[in-house]
Structure formats: structure tokens, C-alpha cells
Amino acid sequence: xxxxxAAARQRRMLLTGNHAAAYGAxxxxxxxxxxxxxxxxxxxxxxxxxxxxAGELTGExxxxxxxxxxxxxxxSASLAGARVFTATASQGIALMHEMLHFAAGARTxxxxxxxxxxxxSPWGFWADQTDSLSQRDTGWMQFYCESGxxxxxxxxxxxxxxxxxxxxxxxVIEAMYISHTLEPVEVPEAALVAGFLPPFEPxxxxxxxxPRSVGGVTTxxxxxxxxxxxxxxxxxxxxxxxxxxxxxxxxxxxAYGATESxxxxxxxxxxxxxxxxxxxxxxxxxRLRQAGIAAGLLRLRLFRPFxxxxxxxGLAGAxxxxxxxxxxxxxxxGIFCQEVRAALSSLGQGAVPVLSYIAGLGGVNVPPExxxxxxxxxxGRDGMSAGPIQAEEL
Amino acid sequence: xxRFLSGHSSCPGCAVALAVRFVLRAVPDDAVVVVAPSxxxxxxxxxxxxxxxVPVFHTAFETSAAAASGLARAYRARGEQATVVxxxxxxxxxxxxxxxxxxxxxxxxxxxxxCFDNEAYQNTGNQKSSATPWGARTASTPGGKRTRKKELMxxxxxxxxxxAATASPAHPExxxxxxxxxxxxxxxxxxLVTCPCxxxxxxxxxxxxxxxxxxxxxxxxxxxxxxxxxxYRITHEPAGIPVAEYLRPxxxxxxxxxxxxxxxxxxxxxxxxxxxxxxxxRVAGGAPIGxxxxx
Numbered sequence: 001x002x003x004x005x006a007a008a009r010q011r012r013m014l015l016t017g018n019h020a021a022a023y024g025a026x027x028x029x030x031x032x033x034x035x036x037x038x039x040x041x042x043x044x045x046x047x048x049x050x051x052x053x054a055g056e057l058t059g060e061x062x063x064x065x066x067x068x069x070x071x072x073x074x075x076s077a078s079l080a081g082a083r084v085f086t087a088t089a090s091q092g093i094a095l096m097h098e099m100l101h102f103a104a105g106a107r108t109x110x111x112x113x114x115x116x117x118x119x120x121s122p123w124g125f126w127a128d129q130t131d132s133l134s135q136r137d138t139g140w141m142q143f144y145c146e147s148g149x150x151x152x153x154x155x156x157x158x159x160x161x162x163x164x165x166x167x168x169x170x171x172v173i174e175a176m177y178i179s180h181t182l183e184p185v186e187v188p189e190a191a192l193v194a195g196f197l198p199p200f201e202p203x204x205x206x207x208x209x210x211p212r213s214v215g216g217v218t219t220x221x222x223x224x225x226x227x228x229x230x231x232x233x234x235x236x237x238x239x240x241x242x243x244x245x246x247x248x249x250x251x252x253x254x255a256y257g258a259t260e261s262x263x264x265x266x267x268x269x270x271x272x273x274x275x276x277x278x279x280x281x282x283x284x285x286x287r288l289r290q291a292g293i294a295a296g297l298l299r300l301r302l303f304r305p306f307x308x309x310x311x312x313x314g315l316a317g318a319x320x321x322x323x324x325x326x327x328x329x330x331x332x333x334g335i336f337c338q339e340v341r342a343a344l345s346s347l348g349q350g351a352v353p354v355l356s357y358i359a360g361l362g363g364v365n366v367p368p369e370x371x372x373x374x375x376x377x378x379x380g381r382d383g384m385s386a387g388p389i390q391a392e393e394l
Numbered sequence: 395x396x397r398f399l400s401g402h403s404s405c406p407g408c409a410v411a412l413a414v415r416f417v418l419r420a421v422p423d424d425a426v427v428v429v430a431p432s433x434x435x436x437x438x439x440x441x442x443x444x445x446x447x448v449p450v451f452h453t454a455f456e457t458s459a460a461a462a463s464g465l466a467r468a469y470r471a472r473g474e475q476a477t478v479v480x481x482x483x484x485x486x487x488x489x490x491x492x493x494x495x496x497x498x499x500x501x502x503x504x505x506x507x508x509c510f511d512n513e514a515y516q517n518t519g520n521q522k523s524s525a526t527p528w529g530a531r532t533a534s535t536p537g538g539k540r541t542r543k544k545e546l547m548x549x550x551x552x553x554x555x556x557x558a559a560t561a562s563p564a565h566p567e568x569x570x571x572x573x574x575x576x577x578x579x580x581x582x583x584x585x586l587v588t589c590p591c592x593x594x595x596x597x598x599x600x601x602x603x604x605x606x607x608x609x610x611x612x613x614x615x616x617x618x619x620x621x622x623x624x625x626y627r628i629t630h631e632p633a634g635i636p637v638a639e640y641l642r643p644x645x646x647x648x649x650x651x652x653x654x655x656x657x658x659x660x661x662x663x664x665x666x667x668x669x670x671x672x673x674x675x676r677v678a679g680g681a682p683i684g685x686x687x688x689x
Binding site: 068076099208222 | 424425426428435436438439440441444446447448449450451452453454456457459460461462463464465467468469470471472474475476477493494496497498500501503
């Protein structure tokens with residue numbers, strides 16, 4: 001399809017990140033949608049209920065009594081053979097934690113949007129990645145989106161990947177910066193999506209006509225087998241994410257990968273960032289380049305499965321790597337940085353100096369100038385730091 | 395139709411196993427079962443085996459009603475016929491699962507929820523639940539429980555769901571009749587089935603049904619049903635024997651003094667009076683139990 005043809009099959013709408021995510025869900029035609037309100041996710045739920053009221057969304061909406069129940073309903077509905085969608089944030093995803101493990105262990109391809117928001121205590125309502133990153137060991141795939149457009153596009157890709165490898169997928173956008181920001185968004189027509197995302201028809205399911213049990217008591221060896229199969233599925237997902245991103249690009253003109261390298265070829269310092277802050281980093285890279293500083297950006301779009309080899313390849317030529325985390329694993333530091341360092345180390349690139357910067361915790365604004373200061377700071381160091389560097393103090 | 399097969403893993407003389415057998419015999423052919431951690435979980439069979447001829451989904455402890463909501467909606471979305479049936483214990487219903495059950499009942503989700511009440515967390519070795527009656531010794535109330543049993547049926551009735559009933563595996567025709575009736579209705583339907591636990595209650599392998607009958611005849615375990623949360627109907631007229639006859643054979647009540655037994659008797663009488671009042675008839679000499687008692 002030519003770019004002109006692709007454009008003709010999409011409608012440009014002015015949408016918030018939340019509403020873009022809801023339109024992504026609408027296009028995926030979920031059959032069961034358990035939802036529970038939480039700031040700043042609530043507009044996703046409200047838009048879906050509005051679309052259901054108008055008859056545009058035909059799935060079963062369940063306004064559940066808690067996020068925990070919501071995820072429980074997602075899992076059982078998925079096992080019955082329904083395509084399932086939900087959305088949450090912050091305390092909601094924390095409350096779901098038990099069921100997130102359950103969803104992955106039961107191999108249900110649930111797709112969920114999570115709006116990155118601070119976790120109490122104290123209360124806060126702004127962007128912070130710790131809510132989703134602290135779910136990293138649950139067996140969910142995690143995609144970090146830079147814009148509302150990407151949220152819509154990624155919801156559709158997430159279904160395709162999740163249903164091919166039978167693991168749940170989380171599509172993550174940051175509170176307020178993406179969830180509540182209006183942007184022009186290209187919304188593909190239903191027929192365009194239908195070719196990309198066929199209806200969900202699992203080969204095994206809870207079928208009233210075919211008695212089979214799901215999730216009973218196992219032996220240690222059976223449990224181990226299940227866990228190893230999940231690990232294998234994550235490996236397969238790396239390929240599936242790449243394929244889905246490429247095919248989606250052919251249909252819509254917007255291709256995606258697990259990572260995105262921006263002006264990294266000859267970069268002396270490469271910023272590594274995920275989510276909305278990656279957009280700020282890109283702007284900073286452009287301004288630094290104008291000032292004659294060789295900066296680049298490696299954006300992490302996929303966090304689980306972790307695209308370690310792709311990241312190592314992207315960072316191979318860098319003299320300095322500066323990972324910017326809007327999260328803090330208390331007692332250690334930035335979570336993305338830990339993962340990047342581990343990947344480089346395990347792939348024999350441990351010599352690449354990786355500096356850890358924590359920026360924008362709790363929703364503190366990170367302007368391009370802050371990103372530029374991070375690059376300047378990284379250039380001025382020998383590549384070492386005793387602990388994570390607080391970007392706000394630079 | 396027999397849907398619960400022999401060779402399962404319950405204790406000898408288990409009343410829950412018998413009750414599950416009766417319940418599954420009476421559910422519609424298109425039943426899909428949800429089981430949360432409880433004695434029923436292992437009874438359904440370890441992977442890859444199954445003791446039942448219906449599909450079973452083993453969900454997390456507090457999620458029976460939420461999982462049932464998701465299943466029922468999924469079948470409806472797919473245009474398939476299915477009767478979703480929860481088989482849960484008292485801990486998973488009175489305690490940790492109550493929020494999900496209340497939420498589903500408020501939405502009038504379409505499933506049959508059966509709680510097998512053996513009055514404690516028996517699967518983990520007899521710790522008290524909020525279904526444990528006053529005075530009963532459990533592993534977590536070694537001196538005897540000092541609070542009342544939660545009045546779950548009143549909580550359920552307050553949701554005004556289409557059908558709720560109490561039942562007993564010692565009264566199989568009554569039990570299966572209620573299951574059939576529930577199976578033919580739509581919306582949230584609830585059954586509370588009292589089931590003695592051989593080790594937990596400290597009774598003999600052969601004693602479950604005999605002791606349960608004493609419970610029913612003493613009015614400690616009344617059998618009734620509630621339509622739309624308001625129309626009560628007593629379905630078995632108890633003889634009204636002293637509650638001591640029900641309590642004394644159980645080791646969990648062996649430490650109780652006469653005054654304790656008298657207090658329990660007073661509570662049983664008070665609860666029975668309340669039930670009779672709701673059912674719109676007097677204890678003795680009133681109108682016969684039947685349709686006319688329905689408001």
C-alpha cells in the first residue's frame with residue numbers, strides 16, 4: 001500500500017492519549033471489557049462506555065467492583081475464548097498484582113492499557129513509571145508509548161503479538177503528559193485493522209461442550225514446565241513484536257520496532273529513555289547536535305521481553321550511555337538502567353560506560369534543557385558514578 | 395447425570411464431596427465450573443486429571459464471583475449457551491471472596507454460586523472463618539470463637555438477587571431441587587450448603603449426615619429459600635430438638651459449659667424466630683409451609 005492509499009484509509013481525530021487508547025481498543029473489537037475507574041485512566045473507561053452506549057462498541061462491558069476483580073474477569077473471559085481489554089493505573093495495577101501473575105501463568109492474551117502514575121504513600125497523581133515496572137516479573141509483555149498515536153497503534157499490535165504467543169500485554173502511557181494531552185491521531189478504518197488483527201479463536205479454551213480443566217494443582221516438574229514455556233513464549237514474542245511493527249507499518253505508514261535509534265550512528269553520548277520522555281530526549285538531541293555535540297537517543301519501546309541484543313547493538317559505538325529513568329527501585333535506583341547494564345554485561349559489552357540518571361520522579365517536568373544537562377554531565381564524567389545521578393540536581 | 399466421579403481426593407466421609415456430587419448431578423448439561431482454593435480444588439483432580447465431566451477453571455481465592463462474571467459474559471458475547479457454576483468454600487465466600495460476590499450480585503451477573511459451608515478454613519487445617527459459629531474451637535480459636543457466625547444469607551438477601559437458598563447434603567432431594575430451580579433461572583443465584591467436616595468438627599467418618607440432620611432438626615441449620623431477597627420460604631419443618639443434641643457429638647464444642655450451650659440455644663431460637671417472621675408464619679400451629687407463605 002502506498003502512503004497515499006494508507007492515509008486515505010485513516011481518519012485524523014483530535015484525541016487525548018487516553019481516548020486514543022480507547023479507539024485502539026474499539027478497533028480491536030474486544031468481546032469482554034471489565035473496567036474500574038482510577039485517575040488518570042478514567043477517560044479510557046468513559047470513552048469505551050460512551051462508544052458502547054452509542055452502539056459502536058459491541059463487547060460486554062463489566063463495571064466491576066475492583067481492579068482485582070476486573071483482572072480476574074479478564075482472565076476467565078479470555079480462557080472462554082473472548083478477546084478481552086481493560087485499562088488501569090497506579091494503585092489499580094498494584095491491586096491487580098496477584099492476578100497479573102495469574103493471567104500470564106494461565107497463558108491468557110489479555111491486553112491492558114496502564115497509565116503510569118505514582119504509587120501511594122504519599123498520594124500523587126502524576127507520571128511515574130514505577131507502577132508498571134514493578135510488575136516486570138509477572139510474565140506480561142510491556143510496551144512503553146511515546147504518544148497517543150503510538151498508544152492506539154500499540155494496542156492493536158499488542159493483541160496480535162499476545163494472541164500469537166499466548167501471553168498478556170501491557171500498553172503503557174504516562175499520566176497527564178500523554179493520557180491527558182490532545183494530539184492529532186490517525187485512526188485506521190475498521191477494514192484496515194481487520195486484515196492485521198483477525199478474530200481471536202484459541203485452539204484450547206473452556207468450552208461447555210468439551211470438558212477440560214484449567215489451572216489445577218501441578219507437580220513441581222509440571223509447574224517448572226509451565227514457567228519454561230512462558231520464557232520460551234517471551235523469546236518468540238521478540239520476533240512477533242518485530243513482525244507486527246513491520247506489518248503495521250506497511251498498512252498504515254507507521255512502522256514500529258522494539259527499540260528506536262535516533263542519530264546514534266556517530267553519537268558520543270546516547271540517551272536511553274522510554275515513554276513520553278523519549279520525545280523530550282529527541283528534542284534535546286536535535287538541539288545538542290545544532291550546538292555541535294554528538295548526542296543520540298535509543299528509545300526503549302519494549303521492556304518485556306527485554307530486547308537486550310538489539311539494545312547492545314544500538315549502544316555498541318557509544319563512548320557514554322546515559323539512561324534516564326522516571327522511576328526508582330528504592331535501595332537500588334533506575335530500573336531501565338539496571339536492565340540495560342545487565343544486557344550489555346551478559347552480551348560482552350560490559351565495558352560500555354552506562355550512567356544512571358533519575359529524572360522527573362513523581363511527575364516533575366523534564367524539559368529538553370534538563371536532558372541536555374544530562375548529556376553535558378555524562379560527557380564530563382569518566383563513565384562512573386557511585387549511584388544514580390539526580391537529574392534535577394544538575 | 396453423575397458428573398462427579400469416584401477416585402477423588404477428599405477425606406473419607408466428607409460431606410462436601412457428597413454435596414458437590416449432588417449439586418453437579420442437578421446442574422444443567424452446559425455447566426462450566428469455577429473453583430477457588432478450597433477442599434473442592436484438589437477434589438476436582440490434579441493436572442492433568444479431572445474428577446468431573448464438566449469444564450473446571452481453578453481461579454484465585456477471592457475471585458470466584460469475578461471469574462464467573464467474566465466467563466458468563468464471554469459466553470454471552472460468543473453467543474454460546476453455558477451455565478456458570480461456582481463451587482466455593484466458606485472462607486472464599488464469607489471472607490475473602492465477599493467483595494467480588496457482592497459486586498457480581500449487585501450487577502445480577504448470570505451464574506449459580508454454591509458455597510459449601512463447613513464453618514472454618516478446613517483446607518488449611520481448621521482455622522476460623524467468619525462462618526465459624528460462636529464457641530467452636532478451631533486451630534486459630536483454641537479457646538473457642540468469641541464472636542457470632544456472619545449472617546451471610548441476610549447479606550445475600552439484601553442484594554435482592556432472584557434466588558437464594560440454604561441446603562444440606564443430608565436432604566438430597568431438597569438440595570437437588572433447589573439446584574435445579576436455580577439452574578432454570580437467570581441472574582445471580584446463591585446456595586449455602588452446610589457440610590460437616592470430619593476432622594475439623596471432630597466427628598467420626600460415618601457421622602456427617604447424622605450430625606447434620608441433628609443440626610437441621612434443632613433449627614441450628616434451617617433450610618429455606620429467598621426469592622428476590624424478600625420472599626422467604628422455609629422448605630423443611632424442623633422437629634425443634636435441643637441444640638445440645640447437635641453440639642455434643644462434635645469435638646469442637648466439647649469444651650462448652652452448660653451455660654454456653656444455653657446461650658447457643660437462645661441464639662438459635664432467636665434466629666429461628668426471625669426467619670419465621672420473614673417467612674410470614676408462626677413457629678407452631680401456623681399455616682402449612684408452601685406457596686401461600688410467599689408475600
